[in-house]
Amino acid sequence: MGNDQRTELQSVEAALEALLDGVLPLGAERISASEAAGRVLAAEVQALLDVPPADNSAMDGYALRAAEAGQVLPISQRIAAGASPQPLAPGSCARIFTGGEIPPGADCVVMQEKVEECAEGVRVPGGIEPGNNIRARGRDVRAGIRLLPAGTCLEAAALGHLAGQGITEVAVRRRPRVALLSTGDEIIDPGRPLGPGQIYNTNRPMLKRLLERFGAEVVMAISVPDDFEATCETLRQAADQADAVVSTGGVSVGEEDHVKHALERLGRLDLWRLAMRPGKPLALGRLPRSTRDGHAGEARFVGLPGNPVSGFVGAWIYLRPLMGALLDSPRLARLPGLRARSTFATSTQARRHYMRVKLEFGAEGISAHAFDDQNSAVLSSCVEADALAVIPVHSEIRQGDIIECLWLVEN
Ligand SMILES: Nc1nc2c(c(=O)[nH]1)N[C@H]1C(S)=C(S)[C@@H](COP(=O)(O)OP(=O)(O)OC[C@H]3O[C@@H](n4cnc5c(N)ncnc54)[C@H](O)[C@@H]3O)O[C@H]1N2
Numbered sequence: 577m578g579n580d581q582r583t584e585l586q587s588v589e590a591a592l593e594a595l596l597d598g599v600l601p602l603g604a605e606r607i608s609a610s611e612a613a614g615r616v617l618a619a620e621v622q623a624l625l626d627v628p629p630a631d632n633s634a635m636d637g638y639a640l641r642a643a644e645a646g647q648v649l650p651i652s653q654r655i656a657a658g659a660s661p662q663p664l665a666p667g668s669c670a671r672i673f674t675g676g677e678i679p680p681g682a683d684c685v686v687m688q689e690k691v692e693e694c695a696e697g698v699r700v701p702g703g704i705e706p707g708n709n710i711r712a713r714g715r716d717v718r719a720g721i722r723l724l725p726a727g728t729c730l731e732a733a734a735l736g737h738l739a740g741q742g743i744t745e746v747a748v749r750r751r752p753r754v755a756l757l758s759t760g761d762e763i764i765d766p767g768r769p770l771g772p773g774q775i776y777n778t779n780r781p782m783l784k785r786l787l788e789r790f791g792a793e794v795v796m797a798i799s800v801p802d803d804f805e806a807t808c809e810t811l812r813q814a815a816d817q818a819d820a821v822v823s824t825g826g827v828s829v830g831e832e833d834h835v836k837h838a839l840e841r842l843g844r845l846d847l848w849r850l851a852m853r854p855g856k857p858l859a860l861g862r863l864p865r866s867t868r869d870g871h872a873g874e875a876r877f878v879g880l881p882g883n884p885v886s887g888f889v890g891a892w893i894y895l896r897p898l899m900g901a902l903l904d905s906p907r908l909a910r911l912p913g914l915r916a917r918s919t920f921a922t923s924t925q926a927r928r929h930y931m932r933v934k935l936e937f938g939a940e941g942i943s944a945h946a947f948d949d950q951n952s953a954v955l956s957s958c959v960e961a962d963a964l965a966v967i968p969v970h971s972e973i974r975q976g977d978i979i980e981c982l983w984l985v986e987n
């Protein structure tokens with residue numbers, strides 16, 4: 577273990593490259609569009625229909641020929657949304673409601689507030705342009721175009737777009753199956769009273785929620801005793817069920833830290849000890865799987881340190897892109913970056929610091945406020961964080977400097 581401790585720290589980029597190297601997208605499955613919220617499209621969806629399907633009115637008012645504006649026009653028909661209009665009789669207008677189909681012959685709609693009702697019909701002001709208040713057929717979507725690209729996360733607007741085409745079934749990527757292991761004999765689940773030296777498992781619900789928001793399904797969430805053989809056995813079981821095995825704790829240098837050694841015995845340790853804070857002892861590797869389901873016969877392994885903030889940051893930096901690769905979703909693969917003015921001063925040494933910050937969007941631009949206590953055991957710094965400020969190695973940041981931040985958006 578002495579040699580391990582002298583191992584040079586690896587960069588986050590090298591770690592991400594090793595983690596994502598050779599990861600293949602998971603297979604596709606067809607599911608009902610009504611169940612597809614949060615899922616990722618496995619193939620592009622082509623538009624089948626024009627949306628809207630016909631020219632229609634954007635206002636409650638009167639449809640007419642623009643050239644016939646500036647006079648009193650009798651009302652020759654009434655068109656509610658959903659009705660089929662008749663061709664517009666010359667020298668007349670049609671009463672029309674928002675969403676109503678424009679009658680053949682009409683080329684504009686005048687909103688009702690602009691006309692004056694009279695015994696003969698309505699007095700329409702002059703100066704009306706053709707096209708006014710008409711939503712043209714296909715303005716939103718034209719049949720045959722790519723409606724949504726593969727890799728789209730099906731969130732609210734995309735689900736609406738699918739429904740707008742009458743689509744009831746979609747091909748989505750199978751959800752990545754993740755096994756979540758908690759190490760540490762001192763860690764117990766809420767629901768039991770705390771004994772001496774014990775603490776509650778904060779990492780499990782936190783990581784489960786993050787993984788789910790990154791598109792995964794947590795298929796196993798168990799605690800592993802601080803014992804080498806038991807750790808090996810649990811890792812074996814986990815790898816057989818999952819595309820990714822995520823553990824917390826047990827990756828540092830103490831005698832009770834078995835995860836890294838178990839990984840070395842069963843599979844392959846790609847990287848350990850990273851130039852990042854928090855998360856230095858993070859371990860990345862692969863575990864062989866005894867069962868195959870059409871996917872590569874190995875599960876990726878991410879051993880997060882036990883400190884809750886190290887788990888939180890590690891999830892955003894490693895688990896989100898890993899889920900992105902398994903789901904073939906470019907949007908998940910990379911967190912959006914932004915530049916903000918730092919309201920704090922700090923300095924770094926050999927590790928890049930991912931500081932939890934709160935962003936303030938003001939008239940003068942974006943400010944990043946760091947939480948006071950940035951220790952990796954202080955989870956309160958994450959609760960209201962909406963970005964990670966990325967402070968490069970060996971740097972000195974002064975208040976007012978522009979810093980790079982990663983915006984913590986879930987998908
Ligand atoms: N001699 C050294 N000691 C440590 C080093 C080092 O380089 N040399 N690195 C430190 C750093 S940095 C970190 S981070 C931690 C990581 O240690 P482990 O991953 O082995 O994690 P544990 O020791 O198991 O736990 C650390 C800490 O977190 C608490 N914990 C663990 N699991 C949970 C959980 N599910 N919910 C809540 N809290 C949890 C645990 O009780 C410990 O307090 O190592 C440093 N040590």
Ligand code: MOO
Pocket residue numbers: 852853854855856857881883885886952953
């Ligand atoms: O890497 Mo540890 O997470 O700095 O505390």
